[in-house]
Amino acid sequence: MMNNTDAWAQIPVTTPQPVSPRAQKRYEIDAKRTGTDPNSEDALPRSREFLRIDSTYYVGWMYEGMYKFNHAADYLGFKNASVPLARSLQTLERDYRKELATRTPDLATFFPVFKYQLDYTMVAYYLLQCYMNMEDAEQANALLRRALKWNFQRDFYLDVYNYLAWNVHRNRFYTSKKFSFLKNSIDENEALANRFLDSGYRRIIKNAAFNAHIFQPGYEKQDKMSVYHYKSILCSYNFSIDSAAYYFDLMRGSGVFPHNNYATFRMICGDFREAEKEYQEAAAQESGDKRLKEYIYYSSVLDIYKAQPKQGIELLKAMIQANGSTPGFGWYNIGLARSMFYDGQMEESRRYITKAEQFKEVHIGTTLGQSHYDFSIQLNKLMNKETEFEMKRFENANWWYNPSVLGDMAQLKAEKFLQQFLIINQFAQNPERDRVVYKLFSTESTVTWDEIWYLIRDFSTHFFLDKFEKQSQTDKRKYIRKYYDLFVARLYMKQSNYKKAKDMLDNILRSPDTDLEFEKLFIARVFEAEVTCNQELKNERAANEFMYRMYQEYPQLLPYTGFKPNMNLHVGPVNDKEDALVLDRLKKCNINWVTDRAIAAPDVYVNFYRKGKTKTIEYTVVDASGNTIVEKQSFSWQKPDEAGVALAYRLFNIGGKSAEAEETETKDTKAGKENS
Incomplete structure (x- = not known):
């Protein structure tokens, strides 16, 4: 998709002699919109100004709709944005039908109509996103069919056939009973989506005859990248591994390489190391828009595969704290519940999955519904x-x-x-x-x-x-x-x-x-x-x-697991009866405390400390080779029964802090002491 500010900047401002008061107002609006990005915070006051000058002109409605879209985060927000966008599109079609229908290889003929076709595709793109984010696939399809009838010689913001394919693929598990544009099985819908992409590719080649003398040489290569992007998605979904790899290779080095999608592709191929690297690239490619960051969600899954769920917990908590209850909040809570589960923190897992269940997620820009x-x-x-x-x-x-x-x-x-x-x-x-x-x-x-x-x-x-x-x-x-x-x-x-x-x-x-x-x-x-x-x-x-x-x-x-794990227990001095009660409760848990070195078992070290009224248990676990399995940590306690059970779980690295978090906290503490 083109950058709208750059595209608009290509159009020099000319002010022909106005032939009517309305035309004069529209020239004024066009002059004032120059240099004002409709995606900026100035879009709303600009829209009000433009509508005050001429409410029948599409530009004011376009600016209002784009501003509302960029500030929407739920169904109601996108519905509100769709109203001015739909009105903008309607007025464009009403007032500039001839300009929108023009197809020509001649630059002098194309130049006067360029801005209307450009703006039409931009307004239609944002309106399409509203419909998709509202899960209104029927209206999305109708809009795309409506745009297709104009048969623009370049799609600019709205890759019509690509989005027709995306709309089908996103709803592939439904049938024509739910959405009229669908077929009646997943296989048929996927075949339809592929045909749309093939049509889009042929359209790029066909339109080259019109565009060769208007746009810079090689422009069509960039347009083809969008087709390859969606082809790679469909091939990955259908496990056409070689074909998916082919389309990803075509995009490599293009500047629009989809690191997130490629990471997921490598993940389904079992190449988790490469997937992690590509998710990190996706994070660097982050655009900052309000939608689920799939690379965060799936990176936490890789942490689970690596037996590092605590890292996933920290990652997801940071994302939730940074983004609040915007789209993706529910997914991050699902990921957090999963990470807590694999870290053995079941109460926390239940808490976060309840949060996810109670949240109304908006599934923006993803096939995950x-x-x-x-x-x-x-x-x-x-x-x-x-x-x-x-x-x-x-x-x-x-x-x-x-x-x-x-x-x-x-x-x-x-x-x-x-x-x-x-x-x-x-x-x-x-x-x-x-x-x-x-x-x-x-x-x-x-x-x-x-x-x-x-x-x-x-x-x-x-x-x-x-x-x-x-x-x-x-x-x-x-x-x-x-x-x-x-x-x-x-x-x-x-x-x-x-x-x-x-x-x-x-x-x-x-x-x-x-x-x-x-x-x-x-x-x-x-x-x-x-x-x-x-x-x-x-x-x-x-x-x-x-x-x-x-x-x-x-x-x-x-x-x-239901097993009774073997462990070799080493306990420091027991201070009083309460410490003894903690040990007694620990030994009532389903752990086999062994002393026979012939039985494979890790070594557990437990020490009890007192400082005033604060009672602390310090613990660590090492294997037979002296490698640390559970880092040395401690926790304070009050009730012996609860402390004994908590200690039993902590000996399996359940709860506590990750090694990285512990190291960071230690550094911060030392730095604080030095500063003081």
């Missing part, structure tokens, strides 16, 4: 229910003969069943499930591959076993096949075929295609499955070894 939003929320709530159940087992090693705990667990089991029933009913009506859920790593997926397991784990094992075995054999993405293999192995475990499952897991661990830094969540889940298989096959030594290795990779996961 309300159905994706609702699905992500409900799946997170299901995971939380599952984990609340496991928390009861972790906090109470004697849960099986504790009536109160058993009652709570029965209640949680019932709540989990109801949540599963809700989400499956919602999911059954989703025509995209084969492309976005059963197909692990999709451009339109808003959840992690690990979350998908929580969805399918308690349902038709045979159905999913057949589906994922086929995907493992046919998926062209070599880095993704091992994820299907893990799902298949877990499904064999559901069928109690632990020997076959273990053989598959052993093969996965021998795979050279695993990134040890960016796939820690995957590695930890393989270790988790190995623990269960070895326990069932009565190989306790191997089970303990894999449990220890899982702790090294992703300690936050262990308390919610």
Whole structure:
């Protein structure tokens, strides 16, 4: 899309002899708008001035509409912006039909009509964005068809065929019963979107005969980049990996390379290292507009894959603090709830997912819509229910003969069943499930591959076993096949075929295609499955070894697995009875405190401190090689029972601060002391 200030600056201001009072007023408006960007804060007072001079001229309505659009953040805001924009477009068509319909290779003929065609595409573009942000796809399509009838020799701001394709792709999961311009299946809609893009490409070539002597040589290459942009989106969505890579390569070095989209493409290919790099490039490319920053949302997912959920938490909290309740707020809260979940902070996870559920998100400039939003929320709530159940087992090693705990667990089991029933009913009506859920790593997926397991784990094992075995054999993405293999192995475990499952897991661990830094969540889940298989096959030594290795990779996961992790406890001086009560409560949690060095276990160091009335517990955990797993930290406490449970979770790096945050805080404290 052209820069509107630069485009307007190309038009020299001329003031022909006015032939009527109205024409004189319009010349005055045109002169005054020179140098005033309609996207600036001056647009509103300028619009009022222009409308006062001549309310029948389109320019005043255009300025008002663009100002309101740039300050809109919800349905009502975009609806209000659409009114003056629609009026501006209507007056343009009424007063300048001849100018809008002109097509010519002659510069002298084109020059007088240029500004009207330019302004028409700009007004139509902003009006289109209003309709799309209002989720009014029917009006968006009607507007694009209306603009197409003028058959401009250059589209300027409004790439008509590209936006026709985008409108179809964005609503691909609906049919003609909902929107008249759609076909009746996702495949048909995607084919229609591709035909629109092909038409747009042919239109650029056809119009070159008119534009060759008007615009600078090579202008059409820039116009083609928009077609390549949408082609790459469609190819990525449809897993046409080679074609998507081809279109991304065509855009590389063009100045409009979509780093965010390319990062997501690399992410679905399993190249997480490159994806992270490209999301960082997308952040540097940030335009500052009010919409979901996908690179933030998906960067927090990569942090989870890297076993660094605390970094994702800090990233998302900073974004929420900086942007407030603007579009994207709900998505960031979903991401924050997920990061809290993988950091083991379940109460915080529930709090943030409730915020997301209560927020009315506006899905601007993205194919991620309300159905994706609702699905992500409900799946997170299901995971939380599952984990609340496991928390009861972790906090109470004697849960099986504790009536109160058993009652709570029965209640949680019932709540989990109801949540599963809700989400499956919602999911059954989703025509995209084969492309976005059963197909692990999709451009339109808003959840992690690990979350998908929580969805399918308690349902038709045979159905999913057949589906994922086929995907493992046919998926062209070599880095993704091992994820299907893990799902298949877990499904064999559901069928109690632990020997076959273990053989598959052993093969996965021998795979050279695993990134040890960016796939820690995957590695930890393989270790988790190995623990269960070895326990069932009565190989306790191997089970303990894999449990220890899982702790090294992703300690936050262990308390919610149902395992009884081995740990070697080292306690400093116990000051009084209250300290002893904390230790007593800690030992009632589902942890196996060992002293036998033959059993693989990390070393836990705990110290109690007193300073006046403040009671502090300091803790750290290291592995057998002396590598720090849980950084040395401390927390204050009042009640021994609560402190014992809190300490148990903190030994698995749940809560507390990230190493980076702790280092920053320490530096700030030292700097403060030096300054004072």
